[in-house]
Amino acid sequence: MPLAQTSTTVPVIVNDDLCIADKGCTVCVDVCPLDVLRIVETDEGNKTAFMKYDECWYCMPCEADCPTGAVTVNLPYLLK
Amino acid sequence: MDEILDGLTQIDCDILVIGGGTAGPMAALKAKRKNPKANVVLLDKANVKRSGAISMGMDGLNNSVIPGYATPEQYTKEITIANDGICDQAAVYRYAQECYGIIEELDEFGIRFQKDENGEYDVKKVHHIGTYVLPMPNGDTVKKALYRQLRKARINIINRYMSTRLLTGEGRVAGAICVNTRTAEFLVVRAKAVIMGLGAAGRLGLPTSGYLMGTYENPTNSGEGYSMAYHAGAGLANLECYQINPLIKDYNGPACAYVAGPMGGYTANAKGERFIECDYWSGQMMQEFYDELQGGKGPVYLKLNHLAEETVSEIERVLHIVERPTRGHFHAGRGTDYRKQMIEMHISEIGFCSGHSASGVFVDEHARTTIPGLYAAGDMANVPHNYMLGAFTNGAFAGLDAADFIADVDFAAFDEGEVEAERNRVLAPTKRDDGIPPNQIEYKTRRLVNDYLQPPKVTAKMELAQKRFEEVRDDMEQGMYVQDSHELMRALEASSILDCADMAAAASLYRTESRWGLYHNRVEYERDNENWFCHTILTKGEDGKPAHRKQDVKPYVVEIADEEKDAYDKQRVDPSVAAE
């Protein structure tokens, strides 16, 4: 069975300007219990964290532990 | 990250603790302190720093037995009654006797508990009979404090490996097979004793929002503990006693009667009237909740809007920062202000969790399962109404006993073929070119759980569920497809969720009576003390399907008078009194 590409909005947003993944930070990726955050290279060539998988418990360790306050946890659309 | 790599490593340790949430860390600490020479490994699917139910912290201890407020006898009695009599009291009684010592230890770790002006613990009454709820003003520090202790004790921590099967041999436990969630590489851990603290089966039913991870429990806890115990041949007790919670609708987090109750908040119907006397979670209370909704008097709400401003702000301060800190965002998004509106609640999806009810892997008062060398503690073990302090305390019992167990044994030999078979099972979805992604297998299983297993339980519906589950199992085994190792983790979870769904249906069909209020409300059967005042034990049968037997409830340690036995059945507020 071939796969479709259905899109979903993700609840967690990272402010690229504040994120210091370039300096090697991976704190939010490390702490997330659902392991849904990853680091990616942006078009400008900087690194930033982002939510790769829409599987979030809206629990907040990513936001609470980010050293620069770059992460905002919103509620997943389906339940907000 | 996330690519699928081929690899297998084997390591040895004395004690393997699986699950670094609440029970696991305490088990590891106690074992290591008792036997500093022992090599103790603590392995978690997530990162121990922020894993499990207490990832962000906790509002308080729901079930503390503190000298001067409650006695072990009183507590044992209360939990036996709340659990409808089906309770081996030895484990509850031992917990009740020793949990105060654990509170003092947690206090030394830097986790503070609320004290009154005289420096005494400020314990609150929420339960029907006794007083056991102890708030934690800095509850957000609990996980950090625990982690510090683990580092200090030099526990070997392995993060991001999920265990999928236990290894057994020579009639006892031999270790566990684990898979790296970011590379799909295998880790075989040989161990002389294994302690399981993998938490609840939190992704069994589907939340009404339809969002797979919008569960009450931390969704990392997807039932591997139950599934692994089952496949290893351990007994699981009373799985038909589901966990069903009264939650904030859609948000699906606790409404927190335990926080709001002692400050004057309560559960109300649409008219704002109180209809249950006691907001402590029990099957009997959930039945009243259900009846109110069915009777057209709903929605049901948490009512705080009659309280003074200082009280409401205090409740907000606790509820919006500690356990589930997005709760404030949720209310803000909906425009709900505790001062003005009541907060809509609903009945949660089903799960297995002894933390809040009673079902789980069968253990005795030493946290020993039915397999020598294998222990279980916390939400996945069957000690009723465990909650957080129960996870800590029973975890401690497991660690202490395991430290003794390993003194006399070497590694048990196991069949290498089991590792090969598990590799083939795990990797099958990576070998196909396309197929069904795990989220669809999981969604369908959980949607069927809601359709057919959510109480009230009907025989014909549960039998249909079994048929549908078999079809989904075929699809899963023949056609599940994953693209990376993260999806592989979800695929393995889908498999344990399906195992739990099968067990839930089978256990519910076996007990042909009603018990535990809504948790096991079988509409065709009345309560039947003559035939069913017993545990039901589910094991994996010869045919690979669930097998069942009855097991006597051990003679009570604390006697319960006849007139006390149904205290939890009298939950409904007497309307003539309420009108006054």
Ligand SMILES: Cc1cc2nc3c(=O)[nH]c(=O)nc-3n(C[C@H](O)[C@H](O)[C@H](O)COP(=O)(O)OP(=O)(O)OC[C@H]3O[C@@H](n4cnc5c(N)ncnc54)[C@H](O)[C@@H]3O)c2cc1C
């Ligand atoms: C939202 C919420 C609020 C609560 N509020 C309170 C309260 O106020 N007071 C109170 O006393 N109790 C409360 N409880 C209950 C209490 O938190 C739990 O009973 C207790 O923390 C359970 O501990 P545990 O060790 O069994 O599970 P957890 O602490 O959840 O730990 C399970 C661990 O197992 C890991 N794991 C899962 N699967 C695997 C696998 N396959 N391989 C390896 N590791 C795995 C997980 O990552 C996790 O770290 C609450 C629970 C929830 C969910």
Ligand code: SF4
């Ligand atoms: S923790 Fe913050 S700074 Fe670090 S990678 Fe994540 S978003 Fe970026």
Ligand code: SF4
């Ligand atoms: S809110 Fe929780 S689950 Fe969601 S990304 Fe952050 S840490 Fe992960």
